[in-house]
Amino acid sequence: MARGVYIHIPFCHQICNYCDFNKVFFKNQPVDEYIEALGKEMKMAVERKPEAFTNVETVFLGGGTPTALSAKQITRLLELIRTYIPMKNVVEFSSEANPDELSEEKLKALLDGGVNRLSMGVQSFDQDLLKKIGRTHSNAHVYETIALAKKVGFTNISIDLMYGLPHQTMEQWKETLKQAFALELPHYSAYSLIVEPKTIFYIQYAKGRLALPTEDLEADMYDVLMKEMEAHDLAQYEISNFAKPGFASIHNKIYWDNDEYAGFGAGAHGYVDRVRYSNHGPIKKYIEAVESGHLPIIHEHEVTPLEQLEEQMFLGLRKVDGVEAPAFEQKFHETIWEKYRTVIEELTCKGLLESDENGIRLTRSGRFVGNEVFQQFLLEE
Structure with missing residues (x-):
């Protein structure tokens, strides 16, 4: 039985140098057709196995970048979600967001459509570092967008930060944390850079052109992170996540508890009835599968009792x-x-x-x- 629902929006206006998620440039993509295909996939999945969706607690829009969509497209997407996903028990409805893509119109579309939590990709408050990792927003975008989100009515806002970035110094990291805390948000996530295959950083690393901090410096950055979060009354509840009381991410806890969730969209993954599955990644193949009346699943794996044990441990820890x-x-x-x-x-x-x-x-x-x-x-x- 799925406790959560993940919906993948694979469109981006800019591809980050470290990102290995399924994504494409927004321009010239069949965005509206993709949104309608999402609705059809959700409808098919729920109709085929309604008992798996009777107690959905969370919905999460990820990517890619959900806020790459227009306000009209966001409204249509959320309308389809509410139509096909049983929402009566949903307590947390999150959307990832980019600081330079959120207008007041989009924020209202999200809030009116049921989204009650924003997870914003900030990564750093150092402008040079942002350019090096392929981000296009400025610090001003962050301040303005968070102020606008609060004005519209969002109270549950989180930002992502990154450390262990190329050429990043401890001074830069401390300054990023200082500016992050000044926003007085109820939730922060902070991740160390992992150089993943099929990314721009991986190509640079393979050619010896990626100057990363030493392991000792990265460990020191993590130590500073934990100390500063504690000093600002943000409780660490997972290796990379910190929150005020009542603001821990329920959706992410579903993953760490090794509970089940459904995944929709191109390249999405899910875990239902002890079966882990993944969808077609290429958007054209995804849409074609759905339009032909089939769930777009390309791979399924029934989790063995041994695998379930192992997953319970390394996720739970x-x-x-x-x-x-x-x-x-x-x-x-x-x-x-x-x-x-x-x-x-x-x-x-x-x-x-x-x-x-x-x-x-x-x-x-x-x-x-x-x-x-x-x-x-x-x-x-």
Whole structure:
């Protein structure tokens, strides 16, 4: 049963140098046709498996950039979502956004269509760094757009920040955090740069032309991040996410709890009835599949019990609360300690993990080497 719904909007007015998500330039794309295809896909999916959508709690518009759409297109998209997705239990309806694409008209279209949370890609308040990573907005865009969003009626606003960027210094990172806190928002996300294949940065890295900070500097940046968030009364609830009370992302928690969600759109992924699936990525193939009366799924994989266990651990350990013992036992009919006692004891001795009757979680030190900890929970068949 899907707790969340993810809807992918693959259009961008500018492609960022680090982005490996399914996306295309907006110009000359069949945007209106794509939006109608989304409606048809949602209709087919819900009609074929209505029981999977009876308790949807969140909807998330991602991309690409949903705010690359016009106000009229946003209104039509949200109309289709409300028509085909059961909304009675939805408590969080998020949309990603770019600071230089949000007009008052678009913000009103989002709010009137049911969106109650904005997640804005700011990344840095250093203009030179923004250019190096392929962003087109200015700091003025950020200030003006957030003020406008608040004026229109949005109270749940988050911004994304990035560290470990090419040529980024600690001074630049501290200044970005200072300006971010000045906005007095209830939620912040901060991610270290990962150089992904099929990105501009990957090509530069392969040619030795990407000057990245050292691992030590990146770790120091993360340390400063956690300290500054705590100093500003923003609780860390996941490795990269911080919030005021009541503003943690419910949709993202669905992923970290390893619960099920439906994915719609070109290149979207979903996880329903223990089956992980992905859609056609090319927009033309996606639309053709939907127009022919078929769900645009190109790949399906039934998650094995072993894979489900592993996913529960490496996703759950991203949360500051960690993997909860009661939920684990209810799902797998054995305790975490029965399954992983040896590895838990080893990691606890190293100061990377802590445990009690409520479950297991990373220590503060463990958050710096999360991926290394997660790998210890991979099991053999």
